[in-house]
Amino acid sequence: MDCRKDSPTFGQRDDFEFSASSGRALVIPRGVGHDFDGLENIFTLNTYELFLPAPDDWVSSDWKPKSDVINVPSDIEPSEVPAFTPNPLPAGDKWYQLVALQQKVMIPLLSHEYPLTKEIQFDDGQSHRVALLKRTTKEKRPDWEPIEGIGGLGWVNLPYVASGPESGFVPLLEPYPLYFIDHGQTGYTHDAFGIHMGQEDHLLFAGNPDQIVSLEVMDTRDTSPTQGARFTIEFNPDPTRYLKIPAGVGHALSNLENVYTFNRAAVYLPEENAKNYLPGNDVIDWPRSNPEVPKLKANTRKAPPEFYRQQISDQVLLQQAPPMHSTPAIMLIDGPNGEKIRVALRKRVDTVS
Incomplete structure (x- = not known):
């Protein structure tokens, strides 16, 4: 009206x-x-x-x-x-x-x-x-609920304003870019761990509150007291909290059909050559079938506000051009001298307006 x-x-x-x-x-x-x-x-x-x-x-x-x-x-x-x-x-x-x-x-x-x-x-x-x-x-919950076994992994409870017995508003107040992911309806499962070297995920899950989501995690951080830890947890979607996953902690999710993920990720830069850091090539895919837990060096320097402003400008330019390929899969392979090399595999996509 x-x-x-x-x-x-x-x-x-x-x-x-x-x-x-x-x-x-x-x-x-x-x-x-x-x-x-x-x-x-x-x-x-x-x-x-x-x-x-x-x-x-x-x-x-x-x-x-x-x-x-x-x-x-x-x-x-x-x-x-x-x-x-x-x-x-x-x-x-x-x-x-x-x-x-x-x-x-x-x-x-x-x-x-x-x-x-x-x-x-x-x-x-x-x-x-x-x-x-x-x-x-509504009962008040603690702001932070750690998940035992991996340092820095846990749930952050968000501000919430009820509007009825089962409805309400959740403001997303962190000053980070927002990624919204629709996982579809036919079964969404990761066959590989995603390991961010410079991104701390803040994952909010919205969906059927009775659905059981499975998350397998492993700590690859070379300086972490819990390096090598690998285990699985289960939880229900709850839009009033987000899961904090530190950079260097690999994660693979299962049973995500009909679940929506909101991610306001914080970026961490390498101590050296920070200007060459590419967020799009940040994640390493590690097969879940591989029992080994790699030792990797995660970034530790928090990105300044101007980094996010530049990221927004870059994304605006990207949106003006048609997509050429899907999200890359970043693999670790052995180089000729035994060192690990990152290789990005990109699949071409057909542009749909």
């Missing part, structure tokens, strides 16, 4: 149906009301954009960041559709950083679910926005 005051389609409504898909995003302009049905067992990734009032309107505007959402009855009469003026200015990086900081500090302190915000008309003729809050019964 278009609630934008100066829109040529103000007051118009539309209803449509669609199937959930990881291949496209629904763009809803600010000022356009929306309501969903049939979202049971659906996970939504919202990479929203924020807009601010014009500088001259800050004083007179009744907009506040924490009451940005206004709830309007879905059965409202056409003549009663409210008219709003959306904020005009795209927010800058600093504003996003402030919002993330506020959410990181405040959400763990919340004792209520996501508010229902309404415009209330009082007897004296004045109108005010009122937030209706319901107390939450």
Whole structure:
């Protein structure tokens, strides 16, 4: 429902149906009301954009960041559709950083679910926005739950705002690029360990909470006290936490069909020749059938913010060109002098628009 005051389609409504898909995003302009049905067992990734009032309107505007959402009855009469003026200015990086900081500090302190915000008309003729809050019964968990056997491996519990008995919002607040992976519906199993030399994975799993996912891990870090450890754990998808896998810890997942993975990975650079580090060639594939646990040197220097900014710029350029090959498989082979050499195997793909 278009609630934008100066829109040529103000007051118009539309209803449509669609199937959930990881291949496209629904763009809803600010000022356009929306309501969903049939979202049971659906996970939504919202990479929203924020807009601010014009500088001259800050004083007179009744907009506040924490009451940005206004709830309007879905059965409202056409003549009663409210008219709003959306904020005009795209927010800058600093504003996003402030919002993330506020959410990181405040959400763990919340004792209520996501508010229902309404415009209330009082007897004296004045109108005010009122937030209706319901107390939450969700139990607080520790921020960090280590997995015994490999140092640095474990679960990080995320801030969470409930919106119902089985639904809620999970803000992804870390300042790292987001990778979203759809594992399909017909059985997704790794036949090789993925070993990142310079990437610390932060894997959030969304899917059927009763499904059992299997993860085999092995510690290849040459300086780790748990080097050589190799074992399997099982868990259920839970979108309120992520699995932290340090660089140099190999991992192979099984039973991932109908599970979606969100990864906000932190990058670590080598101590020498950091400028030559290529994230795309970072992972080594180690066959699960090989009982040996290799000894490898993982990167240890945390990448600075400018590294991620450059990574974003590079990815924008990549998206402008058609894909030429699939994700490479990086293998370790023996060189002529016995040293290990990395070889990247790339499969050509047909471009599909």
